Amino acid sequence: MTSSRIVYLDNNATTAVAPEVFEAMLPFFKELYGNPSSMHTFGGQVAHHIDQARQSVAALLNAHPDEIIFTSCGTESDNQAIRGVLEAYPDKRHIVTTKVEHPAVLNTCRFLARKGYRITEIPVDKKGNLSLEALSQALTPDTAILSVMAANNETGNLFPIDEIGKIAKEKGVIFHSDAVQAAGKIPLDTKKIPVDLLALSGHKLHAPKGIGVLYIRRGTRIFPFMLGGHQERNRRAGTENVPYVVGLGKACEQAILGISEENTRVRELRDRLEKGLCERISSSYINGNPLWRLPNTTNIGFEFIEGEAILLHLSSAGIAASSGSACTSGSLEPSHVLMAMEVPFSYAHGSVRFSLSKYTTEEDIRYVLEVMPGIVQKLREMSPFFTKEARQMEQARK
Amino acid sequence: MWNYTKSVIDHFTNPRNVGEIENANAVGEVGSLACGDALKLFLKIDPQSRVIVEAKFKTFGCASAIASASALTELVRGKTLEEALKITNDDIARYLGGLPEQKMHCSVMGREALESAAANYRGEKMQHEEESPVICKCFWVTEKKIRQVIQENKLTTVDQITNYTKAGGGCGGCLPDIKRILDDVLNPKPDIEKTSSKPKKMTMLQKINLIKKTIDEEIAPALRADGGNIELIDVDGTNVTVRLIGACSHCPGAKSTLQHLVQDTLRSKVAPDIVIIEEE
Numbered sequence: 001m002t003s004s005r006i007v008y009l010d011n012n013a014t015t016a017v018a019p020e021v022f023e024a025m026l027p028f029f030k031e032l033y034g035n036p037s038s039m040h041t042f043g044g045q046v047a048h049h050i051d052q053a054r055q056s057v058a059a060l061l062n063a064h065p066d067e068i069i070f071t072s073c074g075t076e077s078d079n080q081a082i083r084g085v086l087e088a089y090p091d092k093r094h095i096v097t098t099k100v101e102h103p104a105v106l107n108t109c110r111f112l113a114r115k116g117y118r119i120t121e122i123p124v125d126k127k128g129n130l131s132l133e134a135l136s137q138a139l140t141p142d143t144a145i146l147s148v149m150a151a152n153n154e155t156g157n158l159f160p161i162d163e164i165g166k167i168a169k170e171k172g173v174i175f176h177s178d179a180v181q182a183a184g185k186i187p188l189d190t191k192k193i194p195v196d197l198l199a200l201s202g203h204k205l206h207a208p209k210g211i212g213v214l215y216i217r218r219g220t221r222i223f224p225f226m227l228g229g230h231q232e233r234n235r236r237a238g239t240e241n242v243p244y245v246v247g248l249g250k251a252c253e254q255a256i257l258g259i260s261e262e263n264t265r266v267r268e269l270r271d272r273l274e275k276g277l278c279e280r281i282s283s284s285y286i287n288g289n290p291l292w293r294l295p296n297t298t299n300i301g302f303e304f305i306e307g308e309a310i311l312l313h314l315s316s317a318g319i320a321a322s323s324g325s326a327c328t329s330g331s332l333e334p335s336h337v338l339m340a341m342e343v344p345f346s347y348a349h350g351s352v353r354f355s356l357s358k359y360t361t362e363e364d365i366r367y368v369l370e371v372m373p374g375i376v377q378k379l380r381e382m383s384p385f386f387t388k389e390a391r392q393m394e395q396a397r398k
Numbered sequence: 399m400w401n402y403t404k405s406v407i408d409h410f411t412n413p414r415n416v417g418e419i420e421n422a423n424a425v426g427e428v429g430s431l432a433c434g435d436a437l438k439l440f441l442k443i444d445p446q447s448r449v450i451v452e453a454k455f456k457t458f459g460c461a462s463a464i465a466s467a468s469a470l471t472e473l474v475r476g477k478t479l480e481e482a483l484k485i486t487n488d489d490i491a492r493y494l495g496g497l498p499e500q501k502m503h504c505s506v507m508g509r510e511a512l513e514s515a516a517a518n519y520r521g522e523k524m525q526h527e528e529e530s531p532v533i534c535k536c537f538w539v540t541e542k543k544i545r546q547v548i549q550e551n552k553l554t555t556v557d558q559i560t561n562y563t564k565a566g567g568g569c570g571g572c573l574p575d576i577k578r579i580l581d582d583v584l585n586p587k588p589d590i591e592k593t594s595s596k597p598k599k600m601t602m603l604q605k606i607n608l609i610k611k612t613i614d615e616e617i618a619p620a621l622r623a624d625g626g627n628i629e630l631i632d633v634d635g636t637n638v639t640v641r642l643i644g645a646c647s648h649c650p651g652a653k654s655t656l657q658h659l660v661q662d663t664l665r666s667k668v669a670p671d672i673v674i675i676e677e678e
Contacts, residue, residue, distance in 0.1 A: 113625055121625070306434065308400075308460035312410065325434065325460070332434065332537070332560070332567030345432040349458075382416050382464065384438040384456040385431055 005318040007364045011204075012153050012181060012297060012355035013322055017247070018206040024250040025208075028243035036240055037231065046242055053249025057213055060252040061198065062189040069214050069232040070245050074180040074201030075104040077214040078147075080225040080236070081176040081197040082108050085145045086117070087223035089174075092144035094118045096173070098130060098159075099340035104199075105147050105178055106336070118142070127289040128157040128341045135164065139171040146173050150182035150198075154324055154337040154353055155288030156297025158186065165194035174220065180204055184255035185262050185294050196220045202244065206357075207251035211244035258358055266356050267295035269365050273354060274298040276369040281376050285347055287324075287338060296356040299324070301338075301347030304386045305379040310352055313375040319368055324351045346385070402461060403495035409465035414472055417454045424479075426515030428507055433537050433564065435459030435504065437467050439511040441474070443519055448478045455511075462494075462501040469493045470508040483516055485509065486550055487562070502562045506547060533575050535658070536568025541579060548583045556580060570624060571659045605668060606633045612667045613640070617660055628660065631677050638664060639675045 008016070034043035036050050051065070058065040071077045082095065082105065097109050099121045106121075113119045120138045124130055130148070139146060146168045151158050161177050168175035176197035179188055184205035190198065197220065202211035216222060216235065228237030278284050283303035302310065307325025314321055324335030325348075333339060334348040343351070354368070380386040402410075422440040429436030435458060442452040453471040457464050469490050474482040487505040491497045497505055530542035547553065547562045556576050560566045566573045600608065610630055618628050621643075631639040642656050661674040 110625060114623055119625060304431075304458060306459050306463070309410070309464060312407075312461050316411070332564050334434070345430075345434075349431070349434045382413065382456055383458045384427070384436055385458055 005367070007319045007367055009354040009356060009360065009364070009368065010320045010322050011357040011360075012156075012353065014203045014209065015206045015357055016359060017203075017208050018251060018254060020254060021207055021247045021250045025243040025247040028246055032242075036242065037229070049246050049249075050240055050242065053245045053252075056249035056252040057200070060183065060188070060256055061200075061215055062191050063215055064218065066233065067190070067215055067218060069216060069236045070240060070248070071212040071214055071236060072210060072241070073212040074102075074178070074199050074204070075212075076225070077199035077201070077212045078102070078104040078176075078178055079108055080214050081199060081222070082112070082145055082147060084222040084225050085174050085176070085197070085220075086112070088221040089144045092142055094120070094140060094142040095145055095147070096120045096122065096135070096138045096143055097147045098122045098124065098149070100124055100128065100152055100154075100157075100337045101147065101149055102153055102178055102180065105149070109147070122148075124340050126341055126343075128152060128155050128287075128337070129289055130159055130164075132160070132163060132167065136167045136171070139168065139173050141172075143171070143173045145176055147176045147178065150177050150179035150188065151186070151294050152288070152337060153181045154335055155299045155341075156181070156294035156355075157288045158182070158292050158294065161195060162193045168196075169194050181294060181297075184252075184258065185296055187259060190215060190217065197222070202248040202251060205251050205255050207248040208244055211241060211248045213248070261358055263295045266358060266360065269360055269362065270296055270298055270354075270356050273356075273365045273368060274300065276365070277372055280369065280373045283347075284376075287341065287343055287351055297353065298355075299351055299353045301343060301351040302376050303347040303350060304383045305350045305376065307350055307352060309379050310350065310375060313378070314352075314371070317371045317375075319371065322353045322355075324353065325349045400461070400498050400501065402465075402498070405493075405495040406462055406465040406497065409468040409494060410461040413457075413464050413468040415454045415468065415475075416456070418456065419452055419454050422452075422454075424515040424519035426511040426513070426518060428510045428514055429458070430538075431458065435463045435507060437463070437507050437511045439467070439470070439515045441515050441519070443479055448480065450474050450477055450479060450482055459504065459507075460501070462497050462504040463507065465494055466490050466497070466504040466508045467511075470512065474512065479516055479519065482512060485512065487547070488551060499558070500561050502551075503564050506562050510543075533579065534563070534565035534568065534572045536572075537564040539563050539565035544576060544579050545583055548580060553580070554584070569656075571656055574620070574659070575662065600669075602633075608668050609633060609638060609664060609672075612664060613660075616667070617663055621656070626656070636669065636671045637673050637675055639677050641677045 032046055034046045036043055036047035054065045054068050057068045095109050095117055097105055109119045122130055122135050148159055148164050150161050165175050174196045177195050178199045180199055180201040182188060183200045196217045198215040200213040203209040224235050226237045231237055231240060277300055285301045287299040287301055307323030311323050324338045338348045419440040419442050422442050424441040424443050426439040438456045440454045441450050444451050453475050455467040455471050457467040473485055473493060487509040490505040490508045530540035533539055533541050533544060544563055544565055553559055559576050566576050613628055613630050621628055627643040629641040631641055657674050657676055664672045
């Protein structure tokens with residue numbers, strides 16, 4: 001039943017560690033185990049590698065190395081950004097974010113709401129786009145921080161963080177962007193984007209899990225979240241996770257070189273997959289804004305069937321994808337992103353996200369296009385909602 | 399990933415008895431597209447012996463919903479309708495070697511479809527659809543169903559009730575009601591106690607104060623916890639005007655759920671004839 005072939009199209013969940021990254025990390029598990037804070041050369045030589053990694057991360061963001069702090073993951077970076085700014089501006093009691101943020105941001109804000117902060121969640125339209133006017137109106141003198149993601153993890157939708165940053169700046173509000181999904185897939189230039197804080201995660205760009213970054217623009221007032229030693233210039237205490245920091249540095253070097261491939265070859269494969277699925281399978285709809293998305297992501301709703309069932313059938317064919325359906329998340333409602341977009345229930349539950357990477361091949365895409373129509377058909381034949389009319393439409397299409 | 403048993407995976411991959419029966423004389427239908435799962439059960443019952451000679455199904459739902467429906471059709475075939483109606487949701491789950499706790503509602507859906515088909519056979523409407531108040535308006539779950547599931551499965555927590563019926567799994571507005579029903583099933587109180595605890599006669603001033611106190615201390619904190627809020631605008635006789643800010647605007651009927659929640663709370667705490675009017 002289980003296929004020997006693995007087609008991994010769940011790169012927005014996590015990515016494979018690049019072999020070059022893995023190689024770069026190895027010495028720091030073995031001979032180079034010193035503590036970078038130590039006075040002796042044995043430790044000091046390790047500090048040098050951390051500096052290099054910091055430069056590589058800074059290069060990806062066109063930032064100064066001293067604007068980069070290493071964290072344990074994207075979620076920590078988001079928590080640090082939001083809670084650190086609130087701590088630095090104790091008189092401001094208002095946070096603005098969007099309805100479609102990652103839970104790392106959304107649940108942090110909702111927790112703070114219970115602590116007495118006022119939260120405004122900006123809605124999106126049916127394509128998942130934000131109204132910049134609504135966003136601008138939401139910012140008040142009481143607003144401490146605005147948090148808007150650079151790219152949505154479920155639909156791949158991009159948000160205009162350059163314009164949003166300008167609005168925040170005009171209103172004197174600190175702007176944080178969760179760029180975990182965007183990094184390495186689209187250019188992120190902090191010299192051009194007026195963002196004060198920006199979160200990255202290593203494992204979304206072929207570094208391992210357990211390493212993240214928070215970019216903090218020079219001059220931004222922020223309170224440290226993790227207290228203790230003087231590491232990261234007193235902004236993030238705790239002994240540096242040296243091998244992972246080095247690995248992330250390598251991954252960022254590769255990401256800089258790989259962005260053009262993401263936007264040509266990977267984009268082309270994504271488009272081929274998306275077009276092929278929508279052509280072969282009737283009543284399938286693209287969720288999100290097809291004109292302004294990450295190059296690697298497509299989210300397609302297949303009407304009248306349920307996502308978990310699709311994923312399990314895909315999984316037995318060796319294909320890894322993910323779904324915004326209720327059943328896969330362990331909750332009882334479809335993903336908050338699809339709900340915020342008012343995606344009809346008829347295909348919100350049957351939505352599948354395919355996310356590609358530089359390791360995705362033409363053969364992978366061909367295989368999915370071959371397997372997927374049969375899975376959808378099997379489940380639709382079982383579905384009480386796949387009525388005679390819907391079937392006739394299907395026949396007509398063939 | 400869910401930890402499904404081999405049997406669940408087998409019934410999901412190779413479901414038994416998929417399809418429709420053209421001349422079925424009992425058809426049961428539960429669930430909806432909005433709910434995320436639905437089951438249509440077709441039975442052919444021999445009118446003389448009342449034996450279920452054929453059972454088929456169509457399902458929209460996850461692996462455990464498909465497997466539960468498949469198991470149900472296997473379980474009922476060859477039984478008389480009366481025997482079949484003794485099958486509980488737990489029997490369905492056990493037939494499959496168990497279901498993850500969060501998926502127990504799939505087995506409950508199977509049991510419900512069977513009840514619905516039996517009612518259809520007898521030419522009746524589903525009883526609890528008519529008589530029992532709807533507690534969860536996101537997933538349309540009645541008080542009767544919640545009580546039945548608590549008793550049949552010996553449930554002791556609100557989380558379990560959500561896992562078994564989905565009630566409370568949407569906007570969460572009905573969670574206090576579910577808790578009340580659970581407490582009532584576990585520790586039934588005599589009716590006299592319930593009515594005598596309410597104050598009989600109040601002055602208008604006392605009434606307004608009590609409404610304000612109930613909103614401030616009970617309703618508002620619950621709504622704020624989910625990002626919503628409530629503001630008291632006016633009290634005029636039995637009419638209480640409020641402004642409601644909902645956190646779950648995506649949810650069908652969320653607004654009315656919220657309004658009902660406020661109304662129910664004020665009715666039980668202040669006066670049974672209170673009517674909530676919402677100011678836009």
